[in-house]
Amino acid sequence: MRDVAIIGIGLSRWGEIWDASLRTLWTEAALAALDDAGLDHIDAITVGCMSPGLFIGQEHLGGLLADELGMAGVPATRVESACASGGVALRTAFAEVAAGLADVVLATGVEKMTDVSGDECTAALAAAADAEVEVFPGATFPALYAMMARAHMARHGTTREQLAAVAVKNHRHGSLNPHAQFRQQISVADVLASAKVAEPLNILDCSPITDGAAAVVLADLATAKRLAKGRPIVRIAGVGQASDRMALQSRRDMTTLPATTAAGERAFKMAGKAPVDIQLAEVHDCFTIAEIVVLEALGLCPAGQGGLQAESGRTALGGALPVNPSGGLKSKGHPVGATGVAQAVEIVTQLRGAAGPRQVPGARVGLTQNMGGTGASTVVHILEVAS
Amino acid sequence: MSPLNPARTAREYPARYRLEAARCDACGAVSYPARLVCPACRGRKFSPVTLSPEGQVLTWSVIHVGPSSHKHEVPYALAIVELTGGARVTCQIADVDPAAIRIGMPVRLEFRRIQEDGEAGVIAYGHKAVPA
Amino acid sequence: MNVGIVGYGAYIPRRRIRLAEIASVWGADAAAYERGLGLHEKSVPARDEDTITMSVTATRRALARAGIDPRDIGAVYVGSESHPYAVKPSGTVVAEAIGATPAVHCADLEFACKAGSEGMFIAAALVKSGEVGHALAVGADTSQGAPGDALEYSTAAGAAAYIFGTAGLVATMEAQVSFMTDTPDFWRREYMHYPRHAGRYTGEPAYFKTTFGAARMLLEKTGMEPKDFAYAVFHQPNGKFPMRAGTQLGFTREQLEPGWLSPWLGNTYSGASPIGLTAVLDRAKAGDRIMMVSYGSGAGSDGFVWAVTDRIDEVRDLAPHTREQLDNNKTYVPYGVYAKLRGKIRMGE
Numbered sequence: 046m047r048d049v050a051i052i053g054i055g056l057s058r059w060g061e062i063w064d065a066s067l068r069t070l071w072t073e074a075a076l077a078a079l080d081d082a083g084l085d086h087i088d089a090i091t092v093g094c095m096s097p098g099l100f101i102g103q104e105h106l107g108g109l110l111a112d113e114l115g116m117a118g119v120p121a122t123r124v125e126s127a128c129a130s131g132g133v134a135l136r137t138a139f140a141e142v143a144a145g146l147a148d149v150v151l152a153t154g155v156e157k158m159t160d161v162s163g164d165e166c167t168a169a170l171a172a173a174a175d176a177e178v179e180v181f182p183g184a185t186f187p188a189l190y191a192m193m194a195r196a197h198m199a200r201h202g203t204t205r206e207q208l209a210a211v212a213v214k215n216h217r218h219g220s221l222n223p224h225a226q227f228r229q230q231i232s233v234a235d236v237l238a239s240a241k242v243a244e245p246l247n248i249l250d251c252s253p254i255t256d257g258a259a260a261v262v263l264a265d266l267a268t269a270k271r272l273a274k275g276r277p278i279v280r281i282a283g284v285g286q287a288s289d290r291m292a293l294q295s296r297r298d299m300t301t302l303p304a305t306t307a308a309g310e311r312a313f314k315m316a317g318k319a320p321v322d323i324q325l326a327e328v329h330d331c332f333t334i335a336e337i338v339v340l341e342a343l344g345l346c347p348a349g350q351g352g353l354q355a356e357s358g359r360t361a362l363g364g365a366l367p368v369n370p371s372g373g374l375k376s377k378g379h380p381v382g383a384t385g386v387a388q389a390v391e392i393v394t395q396l397r398g399a400a401g402p403r404q405v406p407g408a409r410v411g412l413t414q415n416m417g418g419t420g421a422s423t424v425v426h427i428l429e430v431a432s
Numbered sequence: 433m434s435p436l437n438p439a440r441t442a443r444e445y446p447a448r449y450r451l452e453a454a455r456c457d458a459c460g461a462v463s464y465p466a467r468l469v470c471p472a473c474r475g476r477k478f479s480p481v482t483l484s485p486e487g488q489v490l491t492w493s494v495i496h497v498g499p500s501s502h503k504h505e506v507p508y509a510l511a512i513v514e515l516t517g518g519a520r521v522t523c524q525i526a527d528v529d530p531a532a533i534r535i536g537m538p539v540r541l542e543f544r545r546i547q548e549d550g551e552a553g554v555i556a557y558g559h560k561a562v563p564a
Numbered sequence: 565m566n567v568g569i570v571g572y573g574a575y576i577p578r579r580r581i582r583l584a585e586i587a588s589v590w591g592a593d594a595a596a597y598e599r600g601l602g603l604h605e606k607s608v609p610a611r612d613e614d615t616i617t618m619s620v621t622a623t624r625r626a627l628a629r630a631g632i633d634p635r636d637i638g639a640v641y642v643g644s645e646s647h648p649y650a651v652k653p654s655g656t657v658v659a660e661a662i663g664a665t666p667a668v669h670c671a672d673l674e675f676a677c678k679a680g681s682e683g684m685f686i687a688a689a690l691v692k693s694g695e696v697g698h699a700l701a702v703g704a705d706t707s708q709g710a711p712g713d714a715l716e717y718s719t720a721a722g723a724a725a726y727i728f729g730t731a732g733l734v735a736t737m738e739a740q741v742s743f744m745t746d747t748p749d750f751w752r753r754e755y756m757h758y759p760r761h762a763g764r765y766t767g768e769p770a771y772f773k774t775t776f777g778a779a780r781m782l783l784e785k786t787g788m789e790p791k792d793f794a795y796a797v798f799h800q801p802n803g804k805f806p807m808r809a810g811t812q813l814g815f816t817r818e819q820l821e822p823g824w825l826s827p828w829l830g831n832t833y834s835g836a837s838p839i840g841l842t843a844v845l846d847r848a849k850a851g852d853r854i855m856m857v858s859y860g861s862g863a864g865s866d867g868f869v870w871a872v873t874d875r876i877d878e879v880r881d882l883a884p885h886t887r888e889q890l891d892n893n894k895t896y897v898p899y900g901v902y903a904k905l906r907g908k909i910r911m912g913e
Contacts, residue, residue: 164500171499176435177444177465182523182546182558183495183502188510191493199491199535241507244494244530290471294512294520299491449661504904504911505611526612527578527895543620543661544612555648557620557657560612 046143049281050269050431053082053262054390057155059378060226062256067094067101067157068113070258074383075114075153078260083272087262088147090114090121093134093154094382095417097123099169101160110153120147125382127173127417128331130154131259132385132424136284138263139426148268154386155258166254170381173418175292187243187251187332189293189419194245194334196299200349203337205245207352209236211333212249212375214355218362219372221403226255226378236333250333255378259387266431279393282410283316283427285309293419304423305342305416312425318410320344323366323427325395325405326412327388330373336360339414340368343425362403370395370403385415385424392428435501436549441556448558451485451541453519454478462519485541486564487515494530501547513539513561526560538564567692568733569870571630571879574842575622575704575723576829576889579608581902583717589899590712597717602803606830608902609706609721615644616654618723618835619702620661625883626700626725627662629734634662637727638696639669641687643679643834645752645759646706647672658702669696676750677799678860679703680834684726685866688737691728698729705833710758711908718802720830724838734879735845735854735870739785743777743865750861761861767805770863775799775809778857778865786869790814794852794872797823797840799859801831806840809857822847823856829890834860841870843886850874 055077057070065073071092079085090111097103107121126133131154138152158166171180174189197203213233219225231249239249269278287307290296296303313319320343328343330336337351345366346354354360360368371377371391374384392411394400409430416423434440446452447465454466458475464483469476492511495502502508509525511533525533526544539561546558582605587594598604609618619642627634642655655670673679673686680703687699704723709715728737749770752759762770775798783789790796796815798806803826810820823840832839837858844854852872859865903909 163497164503167497168499168501179522180499181435181444181556182510182560183498183505183508184510184522185495185497185499187497188493188495192491192510192512195493195535196491241494241496243496243510246493292522294522295471299512445660449657450663524612526610527893543617543624545614545617546612555614555616557616557661 047145048266049139049142049263050266051261051279051281051389051393051428052264052269052272053078053084054393055081055260056224056387056390057258059224059255059257059380061159063159065256067097067103067155068109070157070256071110071153071155072113074258074260075151078151078262082262083274084149084262087116087119087149087151089119089141089150090116091134091138091150091152092121092123093130093385094123095125095127095130095156096169096172099172101157126422128329128381129385129415129417129422129424130382131387132413132415132426133286135261135386135389135426136286136424139281139284142263142265149262149264151260152263152386153258153260154383156380156382157256158254158380159256178292178294185243187246190332190334191243191246192293193299193338193419197334197338200300201352203352205237206233207356208250208333209233210355211330211336212236214361215330215369215373215375218370218403219376222372222377225372225376226253227376246332252331252374252379255380257378257380257383259383259390261386261389261393277397278431279396279428280431281426282429283312283318285311285315286424287311289421291418291421300338302338302342302420302423304420305339305414308423308425309343309414312427316427318427322410323412324408324410325367325370326414327369327371327373327391328414329384329416330369330375331379336368336373343414362405367405370400370405385413388413388415389426389428396428396430434549436547436554436556438554441554451483451559453481453483455481462517464519464521483519484516487513487539489533489535489537489539490514490520491535492525492533509533511561524560525562527562540564565730566733566736567688567728567730568736569726570632570698570729570732570734571626571727572734572842572845573622573625573629573725573883574839574886574889575618575625576886577607577609577613577721578893578895579610580605580894580896581608581899582896585899586717601717602827603718603830604827606718606720607722607832608897608905611905613721614648614706615642615646615704616648616657618721619654619658619704619725622704622723622725623658623662623700623702626727628882629879630727631732632698632727632729634664637664637668637698637700639687639690639699640664641671641673641683641700642702642704643673643675643683644704645674645676645679645833646708675864676861677801677831677833677836678858678864678866680724680838681858681866684838684868685740685742687726687728688740691730698727701726701728703834703838705835707831707833708758708906715759715761718831720832722829722832722835722839724835724842726838732875733873734876735872738869738871739782741778741781741785741867743774743781745774745863747774747863749863766861770861771801771805771859772809774863774865775857775859776813778867779813779855782855782867782869792853793819793855794848795819795822795844796855797837797844798857799837800824800826800840803827825890839886845872845876846880846885846887848872848876850876
């Protein structure tokens, strides 16, 4: 298996982008990544997108987007794993390069979410849960995570304020990120006073609805060195993916994320690293409780102590383990299919030392964790500066 | 695509109307709804079993922002209920004061309307929990 | 061969609205309405309750008391004027939900407020004929009155289910009669949302004439007198009519009150006298005789005489008692919520 590096990164505009379609957003990100890499050709394209069919009535994104980029001819494939679609697109591209099927692959993620009403958006996202077992009786994603939160609070004594602390921290980080959708700082009191969505979660516990795209260019290490332009080369040191029982009710312990644990273990093993080696992480904080349980699942904090991490400042910029320096899904935005790729964009930016006011000093090893549904799909990447 | 396509709705009747489930002949794990492979042991032989309608709340939420299919019902309580015998269901808790819901609260499943396909389409029935 | 009831069950929704609340919306004199109708409050179905759901729950309660295998039920009749589908039976859902399919005869019945007793009449007769071993009859309604109309103060929701058989009886049927004429006192035309009624014509020439007709047929057929009965249950479109009909026939308040639910329940239409009978069975003793007379506009009455057996003591507590459902766990809703639950608010798409 060949070593693989990320040699180009790009983001489209993120937010409620009323004047841009899916194809426009995607092309913005793809062009930015190609320009960053200094390339005008690629061998293949992967596209992570959760539900273009429900959001804009468009399937077959591989063909559509290769054509938009003027690259009709290259193999182009959409991959889907709900909100982990972007991370899985990255892993798929990694596998192609590592296997020698291609030397340079454009791994992308995109979602256009604001062309449907709020109700339709809720319903489209709910399609990532079990349609018969969970959605039919009326479950929503906030409600499923809220039930995880309730279980975590009962089992570990996690407090409502500790949930809020995750959102407060991520908004503070996002305020330093010119690319974030919501850059205002918020307080614990703001979160507690915000509108109820699915008790105990309020609107400020939830990541927003976002239009956006992200892209990275992957290349084998030899190609990467040739195109380095003097910048640090960021290598994908470890990749892990795992699945779990689909419905939350099937998980014996609803305060854990076994797929995240398994994906993390696989990535750590491949990278020859342990949680203690991780200097910063971009994790899937689709809801505040998610960041808490993900940190526990990855071994980045002890089981049951996820609630203390943001509250104590450990996971804030300046803390021992900054988590979601980009602002995370909560503040930066969550165009679901794009998120997994955007997490890698942030870690590469940090490892290049180019993150400006939100830079984690001396960052050399970072982790991304991207999950779909209530955790039935998780993909973890460990990135490091190649020596 | 409608979740209330008539054929799709009708094929769920055994589970939704009668709480029919499948007990794995090899390991005894109960799958609800019934399936072809036991998720616990990959057994492929099952015996039919009917779930008890009695159970208790494992965790719950009160939904204030609902999907289109349930938006006029908000706020409504959703729970994961463990039934006597160990099977779990995700269902609403009907006829309840949200402030009274607790983990461990005893509930009983009752036959209710779950969704309807507009004013002219099929009505989908199933079970909701009510305080026991 | 004796034919009778082997299991019975009732279901009353938990929500209520007070008459005073309805009156306050329409500027009506609440005290006068309560006095005039003899009603204080009525049951209100939730958005997730309808004739089918109430029928299933009432039937499951009847099955719990009957202690029979649902596959032994050979006929299912659901009587209602508020079937959720105009075309497609309620009974198929009920039969499927209780596990009585597929070897079962099934029909939905409609005869204004007596569709439930119609089912009982047919089910009992079918068992008597020997064609089926057990037959289920349900009376259930989520009836509606037009906003502001006098009917809106009484139209309520509830269900009662009866399983008929020949063994394990809790009440033997000693007589069944039907009295029917074409009397245009109340109707709802196809595609109309609310029914119309003929005002005071619904009283003497309709309800009372027909109820008396069936009751007198029963007395004549059995050679019994009112004093021979422990209880009597009449259709209860409001609080006043059943009490007036019963006392005019010679029954005492003591015989009538146990099955007289309407003052706090409202008119459950097809469920009305059948639910009343469940409340009586909940307290009856072996040997008690019960007269039950339904009434459905249009107009007809079915009448029955039941003789309670000693098995009643074994089954009474196997399902929720009717009075407890009526008196406990009530949630009162304001008119706005009632209007939403009953689909009276015009919604955007």
